[in-house]
Amino acid sequence: xxxxxxxxxxxxxxxxxxxxxxxxxxxxxxxxxxxxxxxxxxxxxxxxxxxxxxxxxxxxxxxxxxxxxxxxxxxxxxxxxxxxxxxxxxxxxxxxxxxxxxxxxxxxxxxxxxxxxxxxxxxxxxxxxxxxxxxxxxxxxxxxxxxxxxxxxxxxxxxxxxxxxxxxxxxxxxxxxxxxxxxxxxxxxxxxxxxxxxxxxxxxxxxxxxxxxxxxxxxxxxxxxxxxxxxxxxxxxxxxxxxxxx
Amino acid sequence: xxxxxxxxxxxxxxxxxxxxxxxxxxxxxxxxxxxxxxxxxxxxxxxxxxxxxxxxxxxxxxxxxxxxxxxxxxxxxxxxxxxxxxxxxxxxxxxxxxxxxxxxxxxxxxxxxxxxxxxxxxxxxxxxxxxxxxxxxxxxxxxxxxxxxxxxxxxxxxxxxxxxxxxxxxxxxxxxxxxxxxxxxxxxxxxxxxxxxxxxxxxxxxxxxxxxxxxxxxxxxxxxxxxxxxxxxxxxxxxxxxxxxxxxxxxxxxxxxxxxxxxxxxxxxxxxxxxxxxxxxxxxx
Numbered sequence: 001x002x003x004x005x006x007x008x009x010x011x012x013x014x015x016x017x018x019x020x021x022x023x024x025x026x027x028x029x030x031x032x033x034x035x036x037x038x039x040x041x042x043x044x045x046x047x048x049x050x051x052x053x054x055x056x057x058x059x060x061x062x063x064x065x066x067x068x069x070x071x072x073x074x075x076x077x078x079x080x081x082x083x084x085x086x087x088x089x090x091x092x093x094x095x096x097x098x099x100x101x102x103x104x105x106x107x108x109x110x111x112x113x114x115x116x117x118x119x120x121x122x123x124x125x126x127x128x129x130x131x132x133x134x135x136x137x138x139x140x141x142x143x144x145x146x147x148x149x150x151x152x153x154x155x156x157x158x159x160x161x162x163x164x165x166x167x168x169x170x171x172x173x174x175x176x177x178x179x180x181x182x183x184x185x186x187x188x189x190x191x192x193x194x195x196x197x198x199x200x201x202x203x204x205x206x207x208x209x210x211x212x213x214x215x216x217x218x219x220x221x222x223x224x225x226x227x228x229x230x231x232x233x234x235x236x237x238x239x240x241x242x243x244x245x246x
Numbered sequence: 247x248x249x250x251x252x253x254x255x256x257x258x259x260x261x262x263x264x265x266x267x268x269x270x271x272x273x274x275x276x277x278x279x280x281x282x283x284x285x286x287x288x289x290x291x292x293x294x295x296x297x298x299x300x301x302x303x304x305x306x307x308x309x310x311x312x313x314x315x316x317x318x319x320x321x322x323x324x325x326x327x328x329x330x331x332x333x334x335x336x337x338x339x340x341x342x343x344x345x346x347x348x349x350x351x352x353x354x355x356x357x358x359x360x361x362x363x364x365x366x367x368x369x370x371x372x373x374x375x376x377x378x379x380x381x382x383x384x385x386x387x388x389x390x391x392x393x394x395x396x397x398x399x400x401x402x403x404x405x406x407x408x409x410x411x412x413x414x415x416x417x418x419x420x421x422x423x424x425x426x427x428x429x430x431x432x433x434x435x436x437x438x439x440x441x442x443x444x445x446x447x448x449x450x451x452x453x454x455x456x457x458x459x460x461x462x463x464x465x466x467x468x469x470x471x472x473x474x475x476x477x478x479x480x481x482x483x484x485x486x487x488x489x490x491x492x493x494x495x496x497x498x499x500x501x502x503x504x505x506x507x508x509x510x511x512x513x514x515x516x517x518x519x520x521x522x523x524x525x526x527x528x529x530x531x
Contacts, residue, residue: 048450050450070455071454071455074449074452074453074454074455075452076452077449077450077451077452078451078452079452080452082450082451088447088450089447090443090444090447092261101448101451102451104250104457105448105451105452105453105454105457106452107454107457111249111250150451
């Protein structure tokens, strides 16, 4: 599903990723944990092909290589669901319209087909009652749930989550993690990046620790594609309350 | 999906009204300038055509030309240059008498000094100075012909006037086309800049360039269409005013109107497509 083969990424002189290799299969759950600047977000940006690696190869599904054309890049992103720390919702559109946008972008559905898909996604995240609300009218937790609905509405094979609980208070963070667990249990692969090991623990799955652009711990830091040596999926632990530092 | 694009274009127009109306006003001013020039050109062309229709060559005959020779000449001139009307000496005198009007003055003339003539209504392809000049020289060679007159100087001026009008129309057309391209291009770039965040989010969600560009292009085409209709409305008001105050001014014929609106919309579409493509290339992640 996603494979990094000796991927290095430099921003000018700064080394963000240092020849890392890892792989995740369909339906798997992987968390990258590390401090700020460890290279976590760079991994997600490489997966979505927002940036190209300095060297090495990134494979996502059938998309392989460092130079993917613009149209192919758009196609790739339609197969992913991405959840951001800052939600990235359009404030001038209702929750329904924000989620519907992701469906319309695929170009596969007529207006009449869009509505039921969006309503199902909103129901899954418990926001069906707020479908007509604008993002500013929602709490941070509700906004993140709207963003999750948008990420899953096209039933992607993999959901990427970039610090999804960082802007949330503990109760909302717990709800978001529970939602991600449910998405994973429903069959989607989940790739989480976070600074908080407790969030990764709560989600479950394989945890890889990043430090200064290298995978320093976790299952099989040099995993060739197709290798079966992954950590068994752990049962999800409850998310501990968030501290003020978070 | 098409309804969605129309809805998005309308939403964008409403949300960025300042920008949208600025574009409409700029385009209206540019298009009105073009429309006024088209109105002037159209009326000048009509006037030239009206005068041009009256261009004829007058062939004066020798007094000793027999009816048989005259009829033979009429046949040849009809084939070579156009419809011929014979004006006898008596008809020429009658016309002259009517024009002069004073019987005492006419009595002073002993006998009819006017020659018989042939008035040749030239075929359309001969209605220009050089062709008329050449035709006159050829007709002059016939032995039955005394003299040929065709008002060469004013025919030349008329041709020059027509050429100037055509040239100026083209020049104004080019200037207006460039102005439309520039206004639309900059409006679209500003539009993309003002909604950079929205465009970025769409790109992250996997929107194709076409998906993002279509509502913006529809909006630009809509603004231009609106501006073209306002410009034509204002032009109609100007024409009605001129009709009442100054002189008979004819409004633009339907196919000119269609060409004006269609041309403006086509230019807007081209400018919008180029601008969106360029803006998107530099916009997204």
